[in-house]
Amino acid sequence: MxxxxxxxxxxxxxxxxxxxxxxxxxxAAFPRSITKLRSGWVVMGEKQVLPGYCLLLPDPVVPDLNAxxxxxxxxxxxxxxxxGDALLAxxxxxxxxxxIYGNVEPALHAHVFPRFADEPPxxxxxxxxxxxxxxxxxxxxxxxxxxxxxIGEWLDACRD
Numbered sequence: 209m210x211x212x213x214x215x216x217x218x219x220x221x222x223x224x225x226x227x228x229x230x231x232x233x234x235x236a237a238f239p240r241s242i243t244k245l246r247s248g249w250v251v252m253g254e255k256q257v258l259p260g261y262c263l264l265l266p267d268p269v270v271p272d273l274n275a276x277x278x279x280x281x282x283x284x285x286x287x288x289x290x291x292g293d294a295l296l297a298x299x300x301x302x303x304x305x306x307x308i309y310g311n312v313e314p315a316l317h318a319h320v321f322p323r324f325a326d327e328p329p330x331x332x333x334x335x336x337x338x339x340x341x342x343x344x345x346x347x348x349x350x351x352x353x354x355x356x357x358x359i360g361e362w363l364d365a366c367r368d
Contacts, residue, residue, distance in 0.1 A: 226315035227269050234267070240347050243360040247284040250291055250363060252356050253319070257336060257344035260299045260355055264288050264318040272316050273308060288318045294362045295322040298355065305336060 232238035233249040242250040242262065253261035264287055270276055276284060292304035301322035308318045321336045331339060345351065 224315040245287040247287045255344040260322045291320045
């Protein structure tokens, strides 16, 4: 009898938006793609609810953090923190919020949100999903391209 994890590996996972984004990153056809780190792709968030909001998409895509072997898991988490380091260095962020859920898209992906001291007081303590995503600007190369490029250059300079 196969363990649940072994059964999961034997069946093809349903395609998710994460799978699609990774495929587009691999083909250099994803405008929000910043760079490839050891564990996966760094991309700008579709909605820039906080300026500099990024995601880390694993490559290859896995269902969740616990599906990674210990060394791969450590690398993924280190890469996630490295994105935070870049945002701290390149923006006026006071801190970084990190989130991994996978409830809507059942594939591992991490959200990396810069948080700013000058956010309105009511927003400062709110988690990012409590913000008004409907009024957040969509990623736009003319508006966000310079920061995207600087994040990529910073991360590329940190590679071993």
